[in-house]
Amino acid sequence: MTFKYFDRPEIFTGLRDGLTTCDTCGQEKLCFDAEAFLGGEDISSICPECLASGQLRERDIFTCHGDITELKRQLKNLNPSLTKLQIDDIANQKTIELEKTTPHLVTWQDWNWPCADGDYCKFIGYGSRALYSSLATKTTGEELFKNSFYYNLKDDSDIDYLWQDILPVKEVKDYNDSNELATLFYTFKSLNSDTIITIWDSN
Template identity: 70%
Template sequence: MTFKYYDKPELFTGLRDKKTTCDTCGEEKFCFDAEAFYGTEDLNSICPDCLSGGQLNNKDVFTCCGDVKELKRQLKVLNPTLSELEIENIGQQKTTELEKTTPKLITWQDWNWPCADGDYCKFIGFGSKPFYQNLATNLPTEDFFKNSFYDSDSDTDYLWKEALPNKEIKNYEDSNNYGTLFYVFKSLNSDKILTIWDCD
């Protein structure tokens, strides 16, 4: 199961327990639960093939909200010779691809999907001290964690000491054991790691 902006959705979102009818292709398959998708159209289930294949493109349904304002800012910095219309078009294409072909990331709060280096990032897992330790190569783990925050207003000292799990969170079921979660994203174009956190 391969998605551009979401690593291992079978672990971190999961499919329905039983086969259901995919609302886009009509086949009985193991599907994602689509009831919590955004938009004006109601869907119950969508199979991974239909989601990754862009079957939501002709529907008023989307799975997340990209940080399009920040994406366009980055695109302008990276491509100063492009016109505003070209930046707008590229930003909209990337945002549509993210919002229409990415499995829904289950979160408590609504927040914008982060971007880096002129594209949206890939969700790679739930943060924990072992997880960040594996990612940190040139910095102490604590510094790496604190430097990764997409929102610079977070109290990273408190989060490191009091909220970041000491044990690895291996799947969505594990994540239900915590009242605070750290969603870790990786740039598609560099080794940059970004963290967004929320709590119940």
Template identity: 60%
Template sequence: MTFKYVDKPEVFIGLGDEETPCDLCHQQKPCFDAAAFFGEEEMAWICPDCLANGRLYERDSYTCQGDVMELKRQLKALNPALTKADIEDLADQKTLELEKTTPHLITWQDWEWPCADGDYARFIGYGSRPFYQHLAGGSDAESFFKKSIDYAQNEAPNPDELWEDVPKKSINNYADSSEYSTLFYVFKSLHSDRIITLWDSA
């Protein structure tokens, strides 16, 4: 199961416990829960194939909200020769792809999907001290974590306090994540090794 902006969604998001009819193709199969999608059109279930193949482009429904303002800023910085209209078109294309073909990441609060290097970043797992140690590649895990905190969340609360809440055990799947009242969502750039962390609490 491959999605551009989410790694291993069957592990980190999960499919329904039983096969259900997809709201789009109406086939009975393992589906993602679509009840929390955004937009005017309510849905209950969507199968991975319909989501990956862009069937949501036909509906007033989307799975997340991209940080389009930051995306436009990055695209302009990376492509100074492009016109404002070109930047707008490119940002809209990337945002639609994110919001219409990405599995819905289950979070406590609603926040905007982060960007890196002129594109939306890929969700790669839930933050934990062992995970940050792995990502740091021999560097100090705490310092690596603090540098990864998303620009929009830098001011609150103190990164030192946040580190205290980072789980000491690995979070290997969505079931494990439900054991914590504060979660850290780790994203990786599609174009570099940059890591971005967003967090929220129940």
């Protein structure tokens, strides 16, 4: 199951327990729960194939909200010769792709999907000391964690305390594991570099 902006959604967000009718293709399949999707339309279930192929593009339904303001800023810095209209067009295309073809990430709070290096990032798992240590190639897991906080969280987060007392030591293997925690660290990776981005929230 391959999605550009979401690694292994069958593990990290899960599918419905049994076969259900996909509200886009009408077939009985293992589907994502679509009841928490955003927008002006409501559907109950969508199969991975329909979601990945863009069946939501013409509907008023979104699975998330991208941080389009930050994306435009990054694109402008990376492409100073492009006009505002060109930047807006690129950002809008990437945002539609993210919001219409990405599985829904279940979170405690509402926040915008992060971006890095001129594109939205891929969600790769729930943060733990084990995960950050495995991702650290040029530094320690602790340093990687502390340097990975998204720009809008750095000033309001006690990052030393979060590492020492809150971040799980062991791997958070799947969505069921995440349900056992009152604070979650959502770990993202840039599509264009080894940059890791962390967003966290609590129930």
